[in-house]
Amino acid sequence: MANRTDPAAKSIRGTNPQNVVEKILRSKIYQNTYWKEQCFGLTAETLVDKAMELDHLGGTYGGSRKPTPFMCLVMKMLQTQPEKDIVVEFIKNDDHKYVRILGAFYVRLTGTDVDMCRYLEPLYNDYRKLRQN
């Protein structure tokens, strides 16, 4: 089954990590073509490649609220639950801003407050522009 969480994953906030994203949006992501084509069987490394190709962030767009690829990748990260080091690497990298954003968003969803204070506060100093959908 393609949409099962990694069985070794911890639960976040007492529930399946995928439940962090709400039901409606989750179903929409599962039906999305980007998810079905590109996000199948992604591991951490391949996920990085996909993240490098991103050029905008955002939740849903359009009248029917289609999810963006950014959202699909977030979902993928929740599903596979990469290690903390990997996510910190995402945040630390400087060249690709959308990879950084992806990591930061993931930490915001799943991390503890200490993590957030430690890793996300410095991001205030990054004043690069972002395209939001």
Place this chain on the structure above:
Amino acid sequence: MSVTAGVSDIALAVRDKLRGKIGQTKVKRYWPGKAPEWADDADEDGDIKMARADALEKAFPTQEDSDFARKDDPRLRRLAESRIDNRDEVRADHRRIRQAEIIATEEEETRRQEWADMEEENEEALEERRRRIKEKSRLREQEEAALPAEEEEEEAEEEEEEESEYETDSEEETMGLAMVKPIFVPKSERETIAERERLEAEERAIEEKERRKLEERKVETKQILVEEIQKEELIQKNLEMEANIADVDTDDEVNEAEEYEAWKVREIARIKRDRDDREAMLKEKEEIEKVRNMTDEERREWERKNPKPAPLPKQKWRFMQKYYHKGAFFQNEPDDTAATTGSDSIYKRDFSAPTGEDKMDKSILPKVMQVKHFGRSGRTKWTHLVNEDTTDWNNPWTHNDSLRAKYNGKMAGMNAPISRPRGSKKLKDWDV
């Protein structure tokens, strides 16, 4: 025509004819391209053709009434004597569309004739022929003068004619009519060669024209292509421009200094906000402590100075307005300062405003209709408490008079202000 049952239409037709009426004409269906029945019932056999011819001859005998027939109806004779085996083929052939075939153009004809002339050794005959040709061409010209033909041939012919005419005329004048001395015509003045050259020049001209046309077309197509490409580029540019206007420009390298300045401003604002929040919290705590430790008078004074914000004046609802509570989710002072819900103006609208049914003034309705959910199955019969009150005010214990007022005054909780409970004497006795 309706066919009466059991009677065939043939019978009907026969009957009509017998009665003198013109029978119903039966119109057979028309198939285009198919010969009608009466045309080729017979087989197209040669023998039968012969037989037919014979029959025709019998009907119109050719020899006996010969002259008459011959002169006046050669067509009949032709038909009778026709030995065409396959009439069908002929008919089919007849229907075939023929294109006009050019058997020989004028110029070719004249050229041929002239060449024939040249080959002839007899000079006289040559001259005579020439004359004949000229006359013919003159006649033809006269005929064709009406037509708006701009053929060079004609002009050429005319010129030739004129030249030759001139020559022959001059010759004739000097020499007489019968014999025309053959004059050597130099190559440049020879009609035939001149004509040939003219023809070749024409052809070359035509070819050149065609080449030019092709080139022009090429140029045109190139132009069209260029235009199309330009149009497409324009469209693309417009799209991109619009996209850029809508998009956020995420070029980071441009204007580093400006961006840094902007970031500085934002960062300072953030720090300030955080500091203000912390201070506000501290201040509140201090104030609460202070007020708690005040005495009564000071508290009263303080309250007078800092009056509690008066609760929003409650809107007066209309008569029988439906009760509506906007819900407990959207609160007045939610904890989440960054929440976007509750900030839109729609959440701040007046929820006690009448809508739909409530806009109508229900007091003008007859009493029967002044009921909630009138006409629906969830209709309630009872209106409101005061209306449904059935107390019998005539009873001595409900009758409102001075006795009653005194009794009510003694009842618990009717008179004294709650802020200062005094306590009853009975309870005081209890202590002692």
